[in-house]
Amino acid sequence: MKPSDTSGLEAENARLRARVAELEAAMGRPPADRSSLYRLTDAAPWGVLVTDLEGRIQYANPALKRWLHMAGPATGAHFETALHRPLATQLLPALAEARAGHQTFLEAKVADVAGDLRHVRLQVTPRAAGAMGITGFVVTVYDVTEWTRALEAVQEKEAWFDRVNAVAPSAYHVFDFVTGRAFWVSGRIDAVYDISPEDMMALRPAEVRDLIHPDDRHRIDTHMKALGALPDGTVAEFEIRARRRDGTYRWLLVRAVAFERDAGGRIVKALSSASDIDERRRADERQALLINELNHRVKNTLAAVQSIARQSLRRDRDPQEMGEIFTARLISLSAAHNVLTRESWEGAGLREIIEVAMAPFDASRIAVKGPDVRLGARAALAMAMALHELATNAAKYGALSNEAGHVSLTWRARRETGQALLELEWRETGGPVVTPPTRQGFGSRLLTQGVRGDLNGVADLSFEPGGLVCRITAPLEATPPLHLS
Incomplete structure (x- = not known):
């Protein structure tokens, strides 16, 4: 916003024009009348210069003499010799315009008696005397130094503000x-x-x-x-x-x-x-969502660890064995967490979950085959723990407990009555002869309960003579890159 309030200057110009009109009228009066008006102008705070058509000074008031440090009477002198050369030079074109009957304005800088530079505004008005036409000129000079300095100060502040505003967000x-x-x-x-x-x-x-x-x-x-x-x-x-x-x-x-x-x-x-602050607001919302999600996951993880600890640390089991079982289950849980963290906890591929779950075991004896299937975060954790229990049991009692056994791990995705289903089979061969257990251990409970609770599915354990077979069936969202047969 630029300052445009020049009302004070315009009011002063109006007073000047009134004075000029009086001076013009006075020039046609007898000398006594002009003298009376000049005495009034002598007290004016602005400068007044009256010349004839040739530019000879007929009157200069004290204010003008003081500003231009004109020594002695100026009457009769030509304005070009009485005024400062730069100011006189600037006046020449204005007087030429006035000779043609036009009122003109100009601004100039002059040095006062003390040598300080003053800003002045000049108004040049042609003076007419009836049928004689233009007989001279009236030049009024108004000191606008303070107003100009104030304007420059405002403009400087505005320029400073514009520079600040250019880099402000x-x-x-x-x-x-x-x-x-x-x-x-x-x-x-x-x-x-x-x-x-x-x-x-x-x-x-x-x-x-x-x-x-x-x-x-x-x-x-x-x-x-x-x-x-x-x-x-x-x-x-x-x-x-x-x-x-x-x-x-x-x-x-x-x-x-x-x-x-x-x-x-x-x-x-x-x-x-x-x-x-749109990005900040969105970041705050994401942070709040992450904190809530983290809180939810921590609670779930603690619940899982608590359950693992409760079932692993049994009184009828050797302390060293309990520690090994507990540690192995926590490592499996941690590995699944690592996979989900890399995927921002939006889910994980079944093949990658299988790879991390089978990593502690002899991978050369485990054949894996199946299409690309993606699981949600909760389902991925449940599947990782289920596979860990199957592999641990195989390493202790089943196909991975000797040198000849193998495991076949296959899965497929199919559609049944509009529902996408995951079917996974764990089949052991070449291991010791299998006999059905007399009671269900924690591993079996973790497997069946986890599949039922977190996968909303069913885990069927079959203790066949050739080896354990586990079939897991669970609903699956048909999202890419899922391939349905």
């Missing part, structure tokens, strides 16, 4: 509550609101309000109403969503302060800044 604007429009906006308004400063200034009240998300408009109303009751300098801060050109909304942090009040103390204008 926020957009600034002054809103006029009387008109319901933007009174002033900064250049950053385009980056934050996705609208040009010119378009923002042209928006009608309803259009300005339409930029704000319908659910957030009450926040502006509430905070602006509260701001009116707060002391000057108190900042109201709130978050809103603003609509962009493509129709999407972004979160903004708005900080507003009273900028101007009327006689009754009501806010007329408010200055506010707006910063784009």
